[in-house]
Amino acid sequence: MTPALEVSGLRKSYGAVAALSGVSFRVGEGTIVGLLGPNGAGKTTTVSIICSLLPADGGEVLVDGAPLAGDTDRAKGRLGLVPQELALYDELTADDNLRFFGALQGLEGARLSSRIDDVLRLAGLADRRRDRVRTFSGGMKRRLNLAAGLLHDPKVLLLDEPTAGVDPQSRNAIFESLEALRAAGKAILYTTHYMEEAERLCDRVVIVDHGRVVANGTAEELGRLLPAASGPELDAEARAAVALLSARGIAVPGVDGGKPRLEEVFLHLTGHALRDDR
């Protein structure tokens, strides 16, 4: 079956610096794929190339099996981008924002109004549609940011750190929305720094570092990448304690009943050295 989004062999350099050196992965319908990596690993470059904000030096992006052809390719409408920044006009109402972004995607009339109703409902903002965005809390803005990316009912959703700086309630609301979208068959690429988000949401995780994919699989598959000796040696008492905690739903990193946390895998693959943005 053709994946909704297929990235193969993406390459991109900024002068002598290679940002991407052959990044490949797939996102199927009804799945959420987490794209993880340290700062400067190439996540944002990958997302920018996928949605045509940046040309690739090599490689291919296929949406529904077909490459995107130019600025005006209507197939771009199959992609929905939710940028990391709050891409909203503060001085306009939620409704006005959505009308503008919907119009950019070619929506109009009753279809546009209907879609605005749908996404506002999904974001839990239906009762605030006439309010100016500047009166919204950070969490409400994040939800509206997500709603704007969904307006044209894209098949593939690209989310770049969509929960940065939001309160737990709004984060949970966003997670529930994404789970509903996955259930509706959307293919979702989810970029985040929060490992627990990836663990909760993602069916698969792609870890990139230095412009390369260093791991690609389910959380369980990635856990197997840890060396067997990476966990602490436990005596019988300790193993019993871990089992007790595990039974009560309390995880112990690295020794959680043999299930390593994603963060351990991430640090194991990308190292402990500090990374700064390029």
Add this chain to the structure above:
Amino acid sequence: MKQALAIVRHELKLFLSDPRSVVVGIVTPILLATFFGFLFSGQGRHEAAKIPVLVADADGSAVSSAVVAGLAADPLLAVTQATEAAAREAVRKGKAVAAVVLPVGFGEGSVRAFFGASKAPEIVLLVDPSRATEAGLVRGLLSEKVFRESSREAFGGSSGTTVLQESLRNLEADPAPATPERETLEQLLRDVTRWKESTTGGQGGAATQTRGPGSAAPFTLKEEPVTARRGVTYNSYAHSFAGMGIQFLLFVALDFGIAFLLERQGGIWKRLRAAPLSRSSLLAGKATAGALVGLISVGATFAFGIVVLGVRIQGSIPGFLLILVSSALMASSFGLLLAALGKTPGATRGLSILAILLLVMLGGGWVPAFVFPEWLRTATLVLPTRWAIDGLDAVTWRGAGLVAGALPAAAVLFGYAALFLLVARLRFRWTDG
């Protein structure tokens, strides 16, 4: 105290690290002060102050020809001869500051008037009302020339002798009772006649600049401001509203450009580029929106001038609207060009304010372009602001029509709009990274 000093140090560091602050706070006042100082210092005046003046000499007498020659020889004037109708049209269009109309019979009449023998002839001085200072200078120079040439003819020319004798005969034949004033005038005429005979043997011809003692003015001057039509008075607000209207049109466009840069810094730019939208459509949409907002700005400015201050569009109303539309489009394209060339909103704003102030100043928006040196007056014709302001002047108080007054300016402004859009399209950083 230490905290206060830390704040001072911090603020100074911030100021110096921001190019906008440096440009707005230091470079702009230096440039503007230097420019205005140069304009009004008189430097370059020898090349600057040739005031274009037309002369319509309907008399063709020795006196009128001498007056024309005197005006032409003056280093402050650039004199051209023309018919009265052509001269009037040139002043109306702003191509000449003033036009001197010397009527038929001016030469003889001025000499007669000198000795009170007849009513003084009337010289008509057609002036551009927006250039009152220069027109005043022309008036003064004209008076000097006419007095000089009339007195020269009166005291040295053959017609002066004839008029003297005729005037004396008329006085002596007048049956009215003698008055002290009349006796003084008779004595004066006899003395002048004797003086002329002693200096020229009664033949005349010796040039003198001596003014006639007790003589009357040899002419009267009728000054007529040339506006759209006779009876239409000049409203100085028309020019100031044109200048300020264009200036704030550009500021509105700057705000549009800055907003575009801010969109780029935020995620809205990503949404715009991720949508199935061509680059040309994106720029065209932005340019049109900017132009419409600019039109509202300049339209409201002129509406106030019209309703409250009596500014009138004496020329072509379609021409006026055409210039507003083309100016608004030029300005919005300029805003997009700033967005294309600028890197950050802060730095772009500082440099753009400087650019706009220079464009408006050199375009004649603050002080009329005629005060510029000749070379600068010519050089500023490459600026769109000059065409916009001159075009608005033409169709408002000068009363110019659509074809002659508005179309050339509108064509230049549309051309600049296209050029700015093209450069913006080419120079815009369309991709991230």
